[in-house]
Amino acid sequence: MNVVNEDLRARFPEAVLKLNDDELGIVARFGRIVSFKNGETVIQAGTRNPNFYVVKSGEVQVVEHSTSRPRLIWTSHPNELLGDASFLSGRASNLARVARGDIELYEISPESLRRVIDEEPRLGNLILKTLIARLEITRELRLTPISVIGSRFSADAFRIRDFLAKHQVPFGWVDLESDPIGHEALSELHMHEEDTPVVACRNDWVLSNPANRDLASRLGILISPSEDLYDLAIVGAGPAGLTAAVYAASEGLRTIVIERTAPGGQAGTSSRIENYPGFPTGLSGDELSGRITLQAQKFGAQIATPYAVRRLECTSGYPVIHLDDGKTVLAKCLLIATGASYRRLSVPGCERYEGVGIYYAATPTEAQLCAGGDVIVVGGANSAGQAAIFLAERVRKVVLLLRGNNLNKGMSRYLARRIEQTSNIEVLTNSEISNLYGEGHVESVDIRNNATNEVRNVVTQAVFTFIGAKPHTEWLSGAVETDQDGFVKTGPALSAGAFRSSTRQPFFLETSQPGIFAAGDVRLGSMKRVASAVGDGAMAVAFVHEYLKV
Numbered sequence: 001m002n003v004v005n006e007d008l009r010a011r012f013p014e015a016v017l018k019l020n021d022d023e024l025g026i027v028a029r030f031g032r033i034v035s036f037k038n039g040e041t042v043i044q045a046g047t048r049n050p051n052f053y054v055v056k057s058g059e060v061q062v063v064e065h066s067t068s069r070p071r072l073i074w075t076s077h078p079n080e081l082l083g084d085a086s087f088l089s090g091r092a093s094n095l096a097r098v099a100r101g102d103i104e105l106y107e108i109s110p111e112s113l114r115r116v117i118d119e120e121p122r123l124g125n126l127i128l129k130t131l132i133a134r135l136e137i138t139r140e141l142r143l144t145p146i147s148v149i150g151s152r153f154s155a156d157a158f159r160i161r162d163f164l165a166k167h168q169v170p171f172g173w174v175d176l177e178s179d180p181i182g183h184e185a186l187s188e189l190h191m192h193e194e195d196t197p198v199v200a201c202r203n204d205w206v207l208s209n210p211a212n213r214d215l216a217s218r219l220g221i222l223i224s225p226s227e228d229l230y231d232l233a234i235v236g237a238g239p240a241g242l243t244a245a246v247y248a249a250s251e252g253l254r255t256i257v258i259e260r261t262a263p264g265g266q267a268g269t270s271s272r273i274e275n276y277p278g279f280p281t282g283l284s285g286d287e288l289s290g291r292i293t294l295q296a297q298k299f300g301a302q303i304a305t306p307y308a309v310r311r312l313e314c315t316s317g318y319p320v321i322h323l324d325d326g327k328t329v330l331a332k333c334l335l336i337a338t339g340a341s342y343r344r345l346s347v348p349g350c351e352r353y354e355g356v357g358i359y360y361a362a363t364p365t366e367a368q369l370c371a372g373g374d375v376i377v378v379g380g381a382n383s384a385g386q387a388a389i390f391l392a393e394r395v396r397k398v399v400l401l402l403r404g405n406n407l408n409k410g411m412s413r414y415l416a417r418r419i420e421q422t423s424n425i426e427v428l429t430n431s432e433i434s435n436l437y438g439e440g441h442v443e444s445v446d447i448r449n450n451a452t453n454e455v456r457n458v459v460t461q462a463v464f465t466f467i468g469a470k471p472h473t474e475w476l477s478g479a480v481e482t483d484q485d486g487f488v489k490t491g492p493a494l495s496a497g498a499f500r501s502s503t504r505q506p507f508f509l510e511t512s513q514p515g516i517f518a519a520g521d522v523r524l525g526s527m528k529r530v531a532s533a534v535g536d537g538a539m540a541v542a543f544v545h546e547y548l549k550v
Helices: 021-030 110-119 121-141 155-166 182-188 212-219 239-250 285-298 364-370 382-392 413-420 530-549
Strands: 032-036 041-043 052-064 071-076 096-108 146-150 171-175 198-201 205-208 229-235 255-258 302-304 309-313 320-323 328-336 374-378 397-401 425-428 431-437 444-449 455-459 463-465 516-518
Touching: 021 096, 021 110, 021 121, 052 110, 071 121, 096 110, 110 121, 121 285, 146 155, 146 182, 155 171, 155 212, 155 364, 171 182, 198 212, 205 212, 229 239, 229 530, 239 255, 239 285, 239 328, 239 530, 255 328, 285 302, 328 530, 364 382, 374 382, 374 431, 374 455, 382 397, 382 413, 382 425, 382 463, 397 431, 413 425, 516 530
Parallel strands: 146 171, 229 255, 229 328, 255 302, 328 516, 374 397, 374 463, 397 425
Antiparallel strands: 032 096, 041 096, 052 071, 052 096, 146 198, 198 205, 309 320, 320 328, 431 444, 444 455
């Protein structure tokens, strides 16, 4: 067996949690003792095991099987915590745990673990810090039990890579256009080019162009809602929805979050957020969403993904949420936190290039596709500025297009100044894309100067667009009042007589339907900042409590 990074324990001391006698007493009180023989698998990679373990006696080896030769990643000793963040999320683990010698473990169920966190906060916080530190080890080792094989010019290949990245599932990418082992890898899996994109997990399973739901099910990501009545259902897992889940679950409300893609929302696609309070050096959107998600799961919030909501019904006394698989979710209160997404370019044929040249986020997934080339970024607000800075470090040149003539008008000054000081970013004002060209993927674009009508052709394989904001409210179907653009009206923004109660005034974040609230970018009049979305989410739960008192 190949042993890697033997110094991990020294370099990541927070990832080592060795319990003292008092802490072991707590674990023994909430758990039971289970035994395994030498060589037996405690946890099998790729399968769900929701129980939490602490080693009582013996040793457990943490092993990765993504290559032909297994790698020993970590050895857990007596009195040490065994496992990673999958214990809280309910997802499948990417690593196997194997008994070294005859061993005994303390086994704690998910419900008992949450009791430990609630009743023994010091130990609960130690456990959470340890799980977060182990996420860092996973990132550093670049463990890739999952492989994706396909063409960089395939929209489905991009969809799958984007889905895995947003769910923080480590994977390796084999590009048929540039990687010499691509066709050999397909042959070893008994697959052909027409089967791509192909997703493979070691030698355990192979999928040909799976739908997101099928892939989520195979990876243990798919979490299904129950048929019970929830206190609060939250639709949307951006900063507003996740924050609401933290506060609601921590205060004892039975909470579910329904998300159509992955936790994070629009903020989760940001390469670097530098104006979020408390993080002076900034943090990426996926780091922020990952931490809030873990925090919500720590308190028992259920996160159901990927599920799209088809429609909302308000005729039975409680909001009834109809999902895309035919299931329904029933809750006493509903929080609409579906956010808004960037609009398409108003260029003929734009939609056929989505995922093969037109992108709505700038993350490492997209940057890998255009490394070393020239890219176009469209937009004049902070998201466009963050994307331009991020991409400038990875590509030859960034062309930033503004419809207006002032970089400082819609962008924070610190970003505008950094763009002005970056030598490989060219800013074109009064400009927009007028035409897209390419067979199967973007190959070049025409850029028109609206002041002079001059047209310039730029060779590029990637256009990143951050213009406008379209709220995800099509599923509401008139159940609550919105403005002409679809943004949800709440509190004082409601039209006269729109609130469907004659006994009181609506709460600040309450919609026209009592008991249904809105928070974050989907709400009319929101600030469109991560911090304000977080504030909305926290505030909404306070109003939920007030509503439930009635």
